[in-house]
Structure formats: C-alpha cells, structure tokens
Amino acid sequence: MLIIQFLIFVVSLFVVVKSADYFTESAERIGIALGLSPFIVGAIILSIGTSLPELVTSIAAVLQKHSEIVVADVVGSNTTNILLVLGASLLFSKSEILKHNAAIVDLPILIFSAFFVYFAFLGGSFGVIEGIFSLAALFIYVLYAINSKKIEIEEESKKISLKDPIILILSLIFLDLGSKYTIKSVIEISKGLSIATDVIAATVIAFGTSLPELIVSITAARKGKLEIAIGNVIGSNIFNALGVLGFSSLVGVLKVDRSTSVYGFAFMIASSIILGFVVQNRKLSKWVGAIFILLYLFFIYKMFI
Template sequence: MLWAAIFVLSLFILVQASDYFTDAAERLGIFLGFHPFIIGVTIVAIGTSLPELASSIAAVLQQSSEVVLGNVVGSNITNIFLIVGVASAMSRKFKITYHSLKVDLQIFLSSAFLLCLAVGDRDFSAGDAWLSLGGFIIYLLYAVLSHPNTLETSGESSERDAEEDPAEDTANCLKKPDRFPVKSLAIAIVSLIFIWGSAEYTIESVTKISEFLQIGKEVIAISAVAFGTSLPELIVTIVATRKGNPEMAVGNVLGSNIFNCFAVMGVAGAIDNLEIAPVIIAEGLPAMLAGTILFFLTTQNKQFSRWEGLLFFVFYGWFIGELFDFL
C-alpha cells in the first residue's frame, strides 16, 4: 500500500510538473512567434512527453530498462486510441487545416516503423539510439523550417499563408508579449527539477509493486505508467478541443508519438542498451503499429468524425483487455 501510494503521488507530481512546464514553454513559444500547429508538434508535444522521457531515463539508471519500451509503446497506443478518440467525441467532426500535415503523417508513420525494426531482434543498441536521435533532429528541423512565417505582434500573417492555412484564425488569438517572459522561464526550470525527482520515485515504486504482484515491470509500464504519463496529452487535448482548436490536439499526438519513438528511445538507448521484453514485442508493438496505420489512413481526408473517435475507444479497450487476459 505504501509503494502504491508513492506511485500515485509521484506520478501525479510528474504530470503536474510537466503541465506547468508545458504552459511555460508554450508562452515562450508564443513569444518566439511560432505557429499554433508548430507549438503543438514541437513545444507542447515535447513538454507533454517529458514524463515519458524522465521516467525512461530514470528506468535505465535504476537498471530497469525493460520499462522504457513498454512506456513508449503504451503511451503511443494511449495517444492514438484514447486521446484522438476524446478529441473526436468532443467535437463531433473537425477538419485538419494545416497544409503540411501530409509530411508530418509520413514522419509519424516512419518513426513507428523504425522503432519496430529496431527492436524486432529484441535488441536496441547504441547505434539504434543514435539513428533514432538523428530522426528526431530531422523532424524538428522540418517542423520549424517548413513553416517560416511567425506570429506578428499585431497577429497578422501573410496573404499567402492566409490562403493556404485557415488555421490563421487561431494564430490571431495568440498575442506575442512585449517583454521576454522571465516568469515562464523560471517556472520551466523549477518544473524540470520536480519532473526528475518524481520520475525517480515513479520507477522505484513500479519496481516494488511488480515484485509484490509478481508481474513484469514492463506490463505495469505499458498500462498504468503509460496511461499516467499520457495524462498531459489528454489534458491538452480536452483544453484545445473546448477552445475550438482540436487540430492542435492532433498535432500534439503526432509530435508526442514521434518524440517517443525517436527522442525517448534514443536518449534512453544512448545511456545503455535497453532490455526488450517479449510481451511488448508480442502484444504491444502490433497494437501500436496497427493504431499508427489506422490513424494515418483516417487522417487522409483531413477530418475526424465522432464515430471514428468511438471506434478508437473500442480499440483501446481491446488492447487493455488482451494485455491483462480479460478477453
């Protein structure tokens, strides 16, 4: 009971600290003049993926590297089936207007395939890790450089972008502050400290709980830890959808999953070789790959309906049921 309470508390602090960091980083992004979709796929996606990154690094340092792949795969599955399902169910039907979505989706699909190929031999070496980090750097450069227009202080964009990108209305709602947000920078730094400390206790509690229940740490990672570390993405999705900007939620899922496959696996694998659990290969990877392909196909018409969102919920329920032998 003690370690269960520590797990819940540390995971709560991890999510809350990441939420504070994301808000602060988003304000910094607005000050720098990034487009809303770019904020979603870079700053917000990285910020909301910090729990996965911090807990994965802590897992490797505590000799529990089998948690890393379980956390990444479980988080990606949760992002696709649960979070996109929530955004679709809340907004009935929404269109994705960002004109560079096609390339983002291809990188999203490629990151999942690269992860599957890299761990297919049940080994994730330092070479695999550096290749993954290279993929993330390429995506980050693409995300920033492919949309060169920035938010002006007046909130006006060029006529060309107004024609190509109807999301300009959202951009107009984000006002660039006159002064550098020093407070936001301080909040971001303090949040990072809490993120790291809580990640340490999260992994330690997972280890203790798995020993008590006599189940693999990777099973807890792909289910409970993955769901908990995906809560920031879920919160961002609900807030963005309520504000009439569900496409930021889609951008967040795209960026977050790419970050998990490339950056989280890359950073953790660069520290030490990762242990690959058979249950993740057998049950987790097929579900993640199926969800990635389904998401790719569903977004080809650049819109989501409520019925598609409800179908995503069914897939998430199936995954959890299969994982714990409920089905």
C-alpha cells in the same frame, strides 16, 4: 507495504505530470517572449513538453537497470495517444474537417517511426547506433515542422517575467524526483502483485504519462481546434519513438520484454496505420472516436491476459 507503494506511485506520477504541465506553460511563455512564432511554440514545445513524462521516467528506468520499462512505456504511450487521447478528442470535437494534410509528411514519419522501433528490437536490444539514427530522424522532422505552417495557435503576445525561468528550473527538478519514485514504486507494485513490470509500464505508466496529451488535446478539440489535438498526438508519438528511445539509449542499452514484443508493437503499428487511413480523407467523426476508445480497451485487455 503495497498500499504505501501505490500511494507513492500516485503522488510521484502526479508530480511528474504537473511538473511537465508547468514546464510546458513556462517554456511557451518564454518562447513567445523571445519572438518565436506561435506555430513553433505550439507544435514543437507543446508536443515535446507533453512527452516529458515519458522521457524522464524512461531515463530514470534505464539508470535503475530496468530498461524494459522504457520500451513498454513508449509503446504503451503511443498506442494510448492514438486510441484514447485522439479518440476522446474526437468525441469532444466541434470541428470534423482538417485543413492541414497530415498524410503528406507527418503520418508517413509517424508510421515509419513505429516500424523502425519494431525492426530495431528484432535483435533484442536498442543501442547507441540505433539511438543516434533515431535522434537524427527526429531532428529532420523538427526542421520540417519549423519550416511548415501546419498548426496555428492563437496566442496573445506575452512579456517574459522573472518567475518563468524559475518555474522552468523547478519543474525540471520535480520532474526528475517524481520520475525516480514513479519507477521505484512501479517495480515494487509489480513484484507485490506478481505482474510483469513491462505490463504495468505499458498500461498504468503509459496512461499516466499520456495525461498531458489527453488534457491538451481534449481542451483544443472542445475549442474547435482539432488540428492542434491531432498535431499534438502525432508530434508526441514521433518524439516518443525517436526522441525518448534515442536519448534513453545514450544512457544504456534498451531491452524489450515478451508482452511488449508480442502485443505492444503490434498495437502501436496497427493504431498508427489506422490513424493514417482515418486522417487521409481529412474528415473525422465522433464514431471514429468511439471506435478508437473501444480498441484502447481491447489493448488493455490483451496486455493483462
């Protein structure tokens, strides 16, 4: 029954999001205990950790021969991260002036990743060669991030406990299980409602897998740490475009559906460019956040009509 599949979807997606949350927290504690700098723990582990739902659901989709869900989820998540996550963060933000100039390296890489995904799929598929190139580009960005000082997260030194590695392993197991049932339920729901799976992936799944970014970013913005929120969104989007698609392509060739190629790519590229213009002067306001959210609602509307 459709109701049962919907309940399975809600529960499994909740498991994915919460598992990613526990994984991020335990990995953060382990990283600090091992002597990693707060920046590396926050900028690298935080952004990659909050993108784990996209990664695990994408790999599960490829293994189940529904690679169109991967592309739709990445495109939808990146658009959601900028328009909804960052938009909501700006509405809750206590700080409007950015200290770090993200326009020098971070935003160009973000915009490059958006265009790279678009051009890579002009031929209709995304294979191993494209995947290796994207992973290499991601590796270069991570090296840059590790050697920069663009984000600082205040954190007291912690001691590693036995429960942290256990939580880390268990969260990965539940991530795998939750992702498999999320994809299966989405396929059944889309069939029952006669809605294309890529539309569901670009909207419903994208929103669900972006919840970690949304929670982390709003929390940071309310504490007056808007740069953490922006860094999380930019880092997550770069990891989605280069890492999620890159790793998924190693499992199987990725295909793209019509709605994603027509509307999804356009919104992802446009939102990335708009973010570049907005962040360039380092001054952000609640009005910008409101406009972002309105654009997100327009994105949802276009994906469903």
